[in-house]
Amino acid sequence: MRTPIFLLISLLIAAAVFGAAIAAGNDYIFFAGYVVMQYVVLATAWNILGGYCGYVNFGTAAFFALGAYSTVAIYKYTTNNDTFPIPIPVLMLIGGVVSGIVGFGMGYLTLRLRGAFFAIATLALAVVLETLVVNWEYVGGSRGAYILRPETVPIVGNYVRYLFLIMLLLAVAALTVARLIEHSRLGYGLATIRDDELAAEASGVPTLRLKLIATTISGALMGMAGAPFPYYISYLQPDSTFGFDYAVNSIAMALIGGTTNWIGPLIGAVVLGTLQQIATVTISSAVNLLIVGLLLVFFVIVAPNGILGLVHKYLRRKPDDFVGRRRIGIDAPEAAPQSVPGTAPGPSL
Amino acid sequence: MSDLLAVDNLGKRFGGFVALEDISLSIAAGERLGLIGPNGSGKSTLVNCICGTLRNERGSVRFAGQAIDRLAAHQRTHLGLARSFQLPRPFVSLTLLDNIRIPLLYTVEARGTRHSAQSVVARSEQLLSEVGLQDKAHKLPRDLTQVEMRKLELARAMAAEPKLLIADESMAGLTHSEVEDILTLLVRLNEQGVSIILIEHIMRAVMSFSRRLVVLVSGRKIADGEPNEVMRDPEVERAYLGQ
Numbered sequence: 194m195r196t197p198i199f200l201l202i203s204l205l206i207a208a209a210v211f212g213a214a215i216a217a218g219n220d221y222i223f224f225a226g227y228v229v230m231q232y233v234v235l236a237t238a239w240n241i242l243g244g245y246c247g248y249v250n251f252g253t254a255a256f257f258a259l260g261a262y263s264t265v266a267i268y269k270y271t272t273n274n275d276t277f278p279i280p281i282p283v284l285m286l287i288g289g290v291v292s293g294i295v296g297f298g299m300g301y302l303t304l305r306l307r308g309a310f311f312a313i314a315t316l317a318l319a320v321v322l323e324t325l326v327v328n329w330e331y332v333g334g335s336r337g338a339y340i341l342r343p344e345t346v347p348i349v350g351n352y353v354r355y356l357f358l359i360m361l362l363l364a365v366a367a368l369t370v371a372r373l374i375e376h377s378r379l380g381y382g383l384a385t386i387r388d389d390e391l392a393a394e395a396s397g398v399p400t401l402r403l404k405l406i407a408t409t410i411s412g413a414l415m416g417m418a419g420a421p422f423p424y425y426i427s428y429l430q431p432d433s434t435f436g437f438d439y440a441v442n443s444i445a446m447a448l449i450g451g452t453t454n455w456i457g458p459l460i461g462a463v464v465l466g467t468l469q470q471i472a473t474v475t476i477s478s479a480v481n482l483l484i485v486g487l488l489l490v491f492f493v494i495v496a497p498n499g500i501l502g503l504v505h506k507y508l509r510r511k512p513d514d515f516v517g518r519r520r521i522g523i524d525a526p527e528a529a530p531q532s533v534p535g536t537a538p539g540p541s542l
Numbered sequence: 543m544s545d546l547l548a549v550d551n552l553g554k555r556f557g558g559f560v561a562l563e564d565i566s567l568s569i570a571a572g573e574r575l576g577l578i579g580p581n582g583s584g585k586s587t588l589v590n591c592i593c594g595t596l597r598n599e600r601g602s603v604r605f606a607g608q609a610i611d612r613l614a615a616h617q618r619t620h621l622g623l624a625r626s627f628q629l630p631r632p633f634v635s636l637t638l639l640d641n642i643r644i645p646l647l648y649t650v651e652a653r654g655t656r657h658s659a660q661s662v663v664a665r666s667e668q669l670l671s672e673v674g675l676q677d678k679a680h681k682l683p684r685d686l687t688q689v690e691m692r693k694l695e696l697a698r699a700m701a702a703e704p705k706l707l708i709a710d711e712s713m714a715g716l717t718h719s720e721v722e723d724i725l726t727l728l729v730r731l732n733e734q735g736v737s738i739i740l741i742e743h744i745m746r747a748v749m750s751f752s753r754r755l756v757v758l759v760s761g762r763k764i765a766d767g768e769p770n771e772v773m774r775d776p777e778v779e780r781a782y783l784g785q
Binding site: 378381382384385387388389391392393394395396397398399400401453 | 615624625632634640643698699702
C-alpha cells in the first residue's frame, strides 16, 4: 500500500475514533484518550530506535520533557511580553526540533556505546536534563509552572477535545513515519544494525549515520508528544514530567505489542494505555505500574516477540514460509495492511 | 601497473601485545593470493586493519591508489573491498534474499548505479543461486546449516561487487566436495577480474587456489612468493609446519 493511501485510511480511522468519542458524550473519554494517544506516539517513537535499530533508550522522559518545557518557555515568554499565544501545532514543531537536536547530540555522544551501556547513558541524559530544568528559574524550577489554557477553541469547542484531536493526528503522523521508515532502505539498514553492526559496515551500511537519523527522528517525535502536555496538565512539574514511567511505559508498550513492526507499538500502547486508564479510574493510579510489571513478565515468558509474535506464530503454522513472503512484499507493491507482517527477534539488550 | 592494494609497514598492537609488525603486502588487480599462518599469527587482525574494522596504528593501507587508513569500514566497502567473516555473521532477522539485498542497496547503489526494486531482487536471486541457496531465498539464516551459512557469507560479500574479496576461512569445517564448490566459485569470481585473498588452513585448497602465498607468523610476514617455493622455505617449515 502506498503511503498516501495509508495516510488517508489512518485519517479516516482517526476521524471515526474522534466521532465515536464525541458520540459517547463523556468528556472524560477525551481526557483519558489523550494519554493513550500520547503513548501511541511515545511507543512508536521509541520503537524507531529501540525496535528497528536495537538501541534501547531509557531517556523517553527526557525527550518528552524537553518538548513540554519548550512549550513552557515559550508560554512564559509570550505571557510576559503580552504577545499573541503561539498555537499548539506550532509549539509541537518547536518541541520536535528541540528534542530532535538533542536526540542528534545524544546520538553523536553515545552511539559508540552498545547494549546496556547505551541504555545507561540515555538514563543519565534524563537525570542531567532534569537537573538543568529544576535549576532553571524561568520555567518555574522545582516549583513547577502553571499554564492557563483557554476554556474553548473555535470549531472543536472544548479544549480537552482539541488536545485529544491534536494528539490523535500526531499519532497518525508518527505511525506513518514509522511505517515509511520500516519499508524503506533506511529500515533495512537499521535492521542490519540491530542484527550485526560489524557485518552491516562490511556490507557498506553507514551505521553511525543511520543511527543518528534514528535517534533524531525518535527524539523529535517524543518532543512533539511532550509539547502539548503543559496545556493538558496545566501545572507542569519537573518531577512528574521527567518521570521514569514514561520510559518504562513506552518500552513496555513496544515490547508487548511487538517491536519489529509499526503495528506493534500501536497495539501495545492502546492495550496497555487503556488498561492503565481504566485501572486509574476503577482501582487506583498506583496500580498502573503493577499492571505494566505483570504484563511484561507475562509477555517475556509467554510471548517474547509480543502480541505480533503470537499472531505471527499462529499464522505461520498454516502457510509455509509466511515470514519470507511478507518480507519480499515490502518493496514490491505492498500487501494488505491488516496482514500481520513478518516479525523477527526483538531488540537485543 | 600500480597495485590494487598496498599495505605498507603496517603495525597493530593490543595493549602490550604486538599483533602485527611491519607488514608490507601488495596485491595486483586480478591476483589470487593465499594467506596462511598458525592460529593467532595475525591473519584476521590484518584483514580487520585492511577492511577498517580495526585501525592500524602504524603504516598505511592504500587501495586503488587511495589511502584508506582513515576511512570507516563501510566507505572501504564502497570503494570495492569486500570480506567474509571467519565466523558467519548473517543478518538474523532478514531472509537470505534480504541479506544479499543489503550490499546491493547500500554499496552498489552508493557507487551511483540505481536499480529498480525488481532488478535488485533478480540480482539477489542470481547471487543466491550461484552459491546454491536459491531454494532457501525466503528462509531466515537460523534455518541454515553451517555450510550454507558460509555460502551466504560469501554471496553477501560478492553482492557488493568488489574489486578485492577477502575470504577469511570460508571453508573451515566443510567437506571435500563443499571445499571444491567454494573453490570453483572463487576461481570463477577471479576470472571475472576480482582479486582474491584466501585465508585458509586447508592446505590443499590454498595450494590449488593461490598463485602467490604469504605466510604470517607471530604478526610478521616471513615469506611471500610462489606457493611451492614458499612451502619449501625452511623458515616456513620450521615456524608453520613444525620441525
